Amino acid sequence: MFVMPHINGEDASYVPDIWFTNQADNTWDDLANFLNTDPLAALPSEETGAPSWMDDFQFDQFMEPQLISTLDQNQIPAPIVIPLPANKPEPSPSLSPVSVPLRTPSPTPAPVPAPARDTDADRYDSLDARWQAVLDRAQTSSFVYGVVSTKIYCRPTCPSRRPNRQNVAFYDTNEQATEAGFRPCKRCRPDDAAGEAAEQRQAAAVERAKFLIEERSKHGQRIPLDKLASQSGLSTFYFHRVFKRRTGFTPEEWGKLCRERLAGSTK
Structure with missing residues (x-):
């Protein structure tokens, strides 16, 4: 069938x-x-x-x-019903590559330098440190000192004789010393910018001479005075005067102290 x-x-x-x-x-x-x-x-x-x-x-x-x-x-077999989707599925997004415009990197800004710190002011921020700088005739412009008995204010490098501690007052600027009734010293000229530059050159020359004397003393040698003066750019007479004014010793005496100190450290 x-x-x-x-x-x-x-x-x-x-x-x-x-x-x-x-x-x-x-x-x-x-x-x-x-x-x-x-x-x-x-x-x-x-x-x-x-x-x-x-x-x-x-x-x-x-x-x-x-x-x-x-x-x-x-x-009789039941009909097979295939449900249709309620909503038509949306087409898949295209997978084609999308062109992305290249961005030029912005230039890196230059670093802003930090404000310079006055290292001398940090070093001499106490009265004891300032007094020690006066005794050592340290090269610094962070303060001036006034002598109460004479009403004169000076740089720490002033070649004049050191006053007594109880007669000394310290000021941060020349203006403060002037307002307190002090007048500038005629030897170190703390109010003269040209004098300050000269003081700095002299201080640098003396420090270099001290270093050379100490290095030669380590080997038992001595360096002539005229050679020290020529390296500092000063005459022999003026260099000798400046060196003694700032250290309290002549170059020969300074060399002798260095040799004695080295001899004592080796014992």
């Missing part, structure tokens, strides 16, 4: 309608004739109408209604 199904438009399920059987031999002959007929000629048209073979062909003899009626409704 062969089954030719068709789609029922009401429930969209497959239901067997026509059951072909081999009840009559002439059925197969008619079917063969139908299959061998030209498909275009077999179709009905407005001019020719239905073909003659369709008038003689009996479809009822191939149907067995009793078989259809005996089918249980539960045996």
